[in-house]
Amino acid sequence: MISTFKQNGFEIIASDDLSALNDFQKLIRDISYKLIGEKTNEVVIDDLNSLHKAFKSPDDANSFRLKLTAQLSNQLDVGTKIFEIFRSKLEPLVGPDVLVQKTPNLVFQPPEYPMPTELHRDAPANSPYEVVVWLPFVDCFNTKSMYVLDREHSQIAAEHIRQNPNDKNGFDEILLEHAALMEVPFGSALIFWSGLFHGSIVNKENESRLSMNIRFKNLFSPTGLKDQLRYFDVLQTSQLTDLGLDFQHREQFR
Amino acid sequence: MKKYLSVLHEYEDGSFLEPGVSKIPSLDLQRKAINVLLQKRSAEQTQEFRTGAGQKLSIADINFEANQFSGIVFFSAESLRTKNRDIDLELFNSVHKSCGEIFVIVESISIENEQEFLSVSKRFIALNYCVQRDASDEWKDVVSQVTIGGKNQ
Numbered sequence: 053m054i055s056t057f058k059q060n061g062f063e064i065i066a067s068d069d070l071s072a073l074n075d076f077q078k079l080i081r082d083i084s085y086k087l088i089g090e091k092t093n094e095v096v097i098d099d100l101n102s103l104h105k106a107f108k109s110p111d112d113a114n115s116f117r118l119k120l121t122a123q124l125s126n127q128l129d130v131g132t133k134i135f136e137i138f139r140s141k142l143e144p145l146v147g148p149d150v151l152v153q154k155t156p157n158l159v160f161q162p163p164e165y166p167m168p169t170e171l172h173r174d175a176p177a178n179s180p181y182e183v184v185v186w187l188p189f190v191d192c193f194n195t196k197s198m199y200v201l202d203r204e205h206s207q208i209a210a211e212h213i214r215q216n217p218n219d220k221n222g223f224d225e226i227l228l229e230h231a232a233l234m235e236v237p238f239g240s241a242l243i244f245w246s247g248l249f250h251g252s253i254v255n256k257e258n259e260s261r262l263s264m265n266i267r268f269k270n271l272f273s274p275t276g277l278k279d280q281l282r283y284f285d286v287l288q289t290s291q292l293t294d295l296g297l298d299f300q301h302r303e304q305f306r
Numbered sequence: 307m308k309k310y311l312s313v314l315h316e317y318e319d320g321s322f323l324e325p326g327v328s329k330i331p332s333l334d335l336q337r338k339a340i341n342v343l344l345q346k347r348s349a350e351q352t353q354e355f356r357t358g359a360g361q362k363l364s365i366a367d368i369n370f371e372a373n374q375f376s377g378i379v380f381f382s383a384e385s386l387r388t389k390n391r392d393i394d395l396e397l398f399n400s401v402h403k404s405c406g407e408i409f410v411i412v413e414s415i416s417i418e419n420e421q422e423f424l425s426v427s428k429r430f431i432a433l434n435y436c437v438q439r440d441a442s443d444e445w446k447d448v449v450s451q452v453t454i455g456g457k458n459q
Contacts, residue, residue: 154414271432274440280433281383281413286425297428305399305427 057145061203062234062244065141070239073137076128077189077238080262083123087116097238100190101259104162117160130156134185134266135287138241142268145183145243148290149271154283156266161196161255169198171227171251173206174267179276181269182246188263192236196257200242201249205230209249308349308376311368311405312340315384316358336381339411343379357385365400377407383415390441392434398427 057063067073074096081096088106093099107113124130131152135142143150161168174184186198201209209226216222227249236242244250246267255261271286271293289297314337317330331339333356344351352375357363363385368378378401380386386401388394402408408417408426417423439445 272436275433275436279413280436281415281429286429293432297431300431301424301427304395304431 061248062200064240064242066240067137068140069137080189087119100262104260121158146268147270149293150287151269151271151284152287153267154285156264159263161261163255163258168252168254173249175246177277178246180247181273182267184244184267186242186265188236191238195253196255196261197234198252199231199233201231206248309352310349311353311375311378312351313355313380313385315382340379368404378405380410382412383410392437393430
């Protein structure tokens with residue numbers, strides 16, 4: 053059972069199947085190097101850490117990211133793969149009836165890339181019943197990683213904005229004091245509740261960060277403003293839910 | 307060459323509920339998207355319908371056209387929703403009976419056989435259950451009781 057998730061709203065979890073995650077990482081490396089037209093080396097993670105050397109501008113890097121996302125989606129059911137790799141931690145959170153984000157977000161942050169992810173939280177408008185899986189394909193630490201404001205301080209920050217909508221300095225003080233850069237080695241993932249403030253800063257390390265984020269929720273949990281049909285697919289349902297839906301279908305469509 | 311009906315949706319201002327995206331898809335944009343799908347399927351459109359702005363899809367119209375097309379392409383599932391935001395299952399079932407194949411572009415729904423219809427129908431049933439529950443006073447009462455600081459704390 054996840055111990056600190058409820059208290060903090062986040063946790064760094066180990067994969068259930070490192071071999072499958074290694075294969076996933078290798079697939080990403082292979083597609084990436086085919087796209088940039090370079091030969092691969094023996095150590096997969098070294099190739100990914102030095103990926104930035106192939107690009108001259110942030111636009112080139114972003115164009116590569118979009119192509120990589122499309123090719124990866126054509127070759128692999130990414131959502132199912134990630135759920136399987138971390139199933140023992142995710143299923144107790146979302147239950148057996150699982151919705152998965154249709155299109156996972158692949159993020160490429162080369163060193164000094166000037167467009168980090170701005171501070172935000174998913175919920176609202178996303179459902180507050182979603183869990184975000186942030187999966188790095190390299191070792192992430194310091195500025196190469198992302199930061200999270202834990203549950204207590206996310207609530208304090210949200211309350212501060214509500215009461216002082218124009219006090220950006222006060223909000224930044226909460227952030228500076230309490231946001232923590234996550235240390236997430238390859239082989240693990242950061243999972244966090246959709247209500248947490250999070251973001252990233254400019255990567256000042258001399259290695260690239262390649263990571264993916266994807267959301268899971270229960271089929272029957274409240275939907276939030278994001279359209280469930282548009283953004284989520286059904287990943288799995290329990291046998292009991294299958295029976296119930298089959299029963300309702302026959303009742304409504306006879 | 308296969309022939310399909312198409313359904314565009316006229317969104318009301320502020321009704322395109324996609325956080326962060328304020329631009330409503332124009333009818334021209336919707337037509338372009340439908341044409342891309344038709345081209346991929348080597349198909350052509352026989353007739354265009356519109357929903358929204360007080361118009362609902364009429365099964366009578368579709369039945370009149372029966373046997374002259376292979377299926378129907380919706381730009382969005384908005385065309386199948388009731389004013390309460392749930393999916394009109396009766397309409398959906400009738401559309402399937404009349405049209406056979408159903409495609410919905412925005413939601414990436416593709417129904418080409420009975421198994422796919424069954425799968426999508428069940429998804430709609432689950433979604434409707436959530437939409438109706440979330441809007442109910444009973445649910446709001448449950449939430450207020452279990453929320454930190456609520457009645458049961």
